[in-house]
């Protein structure tokens with residue numbers, strides 16, 4: 152690790168991140184390299200962002216072609232990459248319309264604004280409450296922190312945005328009670344809680360929430376910022392669960408490495424946002440959209456069955472292995488609970504050329520959806536060794 156980079160980082164970058172002592176300077180597919188040329192198998196993809204790995208040829212071509220044509224025009228004008236991406240999302244999900252932004256937090260912010268406007272238009276005054284789940288994560292803005300159902304995020308920045316109520320994951324009675332006692336417009340949740348510890352919700356709970364949304368005339372908002380874009384083994388995790396949400400948000404993996412957020416509106420919400428009610432300078436940026444079109448087109452049935460195969464392989468190998476207590480999650484979004492402290496397992500992996508990350512007390516695996524089997528086998532072997540006793 153270059154001492155000059157470290158010095159500049161510490162001196163000039165806001166101290167919000169605890170970084171690993173590592174800089175990744177290049178990569179190809181699922182292999183990444185530090186400045187000394189040491190090779191690592193990438194099991195984190197920049198937190199579920201580099202969907203098809205690093206510097207994938209087709210993606211680079213799509214992005215550079217757009218880059219040499221026009222990099223940005225603003226939302227004052229039409230843009231074909233943006234329009235094409237929206238129509239692709241509609242075709243693949245059944246959504247009617249999409250709003251584009253630049254991050255997960257913004258995609259969720261847009262969903263929250265839409266849910267409140269929808270309630271005002273359709274239910275009248277006062278139905279501003281949104282039910283989210285304990286242990287969720289929805290972003291870092293004041294409002295999306297308020298939506299995040301973890302007390303640790305609700306200090307320091309008071310006052311937070313009002314109108315969020317927290318139910319318990321997999322406890323339908325706790326959601327029912329909140330619906331009964333409050334005037335609500337929506338339930339917003341992740342189907343696999345990512346930052347909260349890679350916990351997939353029970354199908355019966357998700358069905359129960361969908362039924363409550365019908366009963367109480369509330370919107371079902373699914374945060375697929377992390378689960379989306381093939382990560383779950385389906386294009387979107389709501390398709391795996393077989394539910395019909397009213398709003399779906401996504402970001403992370405959509406652009407394959409470029410910043411983009413999307414808020415997708417289904418039948419009930421397609422006309423809620425009207426001229427002047429929302430906007431974004433960078434949202435729908437042509438380069439990010441060109442990358443996303445390439446990624447989305449390539450997440451086909453073949454790739455998705457590959458995700459499932461890889462997922463099953465990891466689960467089979469790691470479940471019950473020495474030092475491993477449990478494996479949770481869905482598709483290629485997996486959490487490994489180890490007897491040893493997760494940080495020490497991650498440290499061993501890094502020393503031995505494998506890069507996983509953490510989620511709460513778990514080792515989290517988020518490899519590229521197309522990681523070659525032989526690299527996955529190598530990585531799993533290192534993780535097994537790392538989890539073993541001394």
Ligand SMILES: *Cc1c(COP(=O)(O)O)cnc(C)c1O
Pocket residue numbers: 253254255256257259288289290291341345346374375376377378402403
């Ligand atoms: C990462 C994440 C976000 C926040 O996304 P940013 O792009 O960091 O703003 C929101 N929701 C979920 C489920 C996430 O995993």
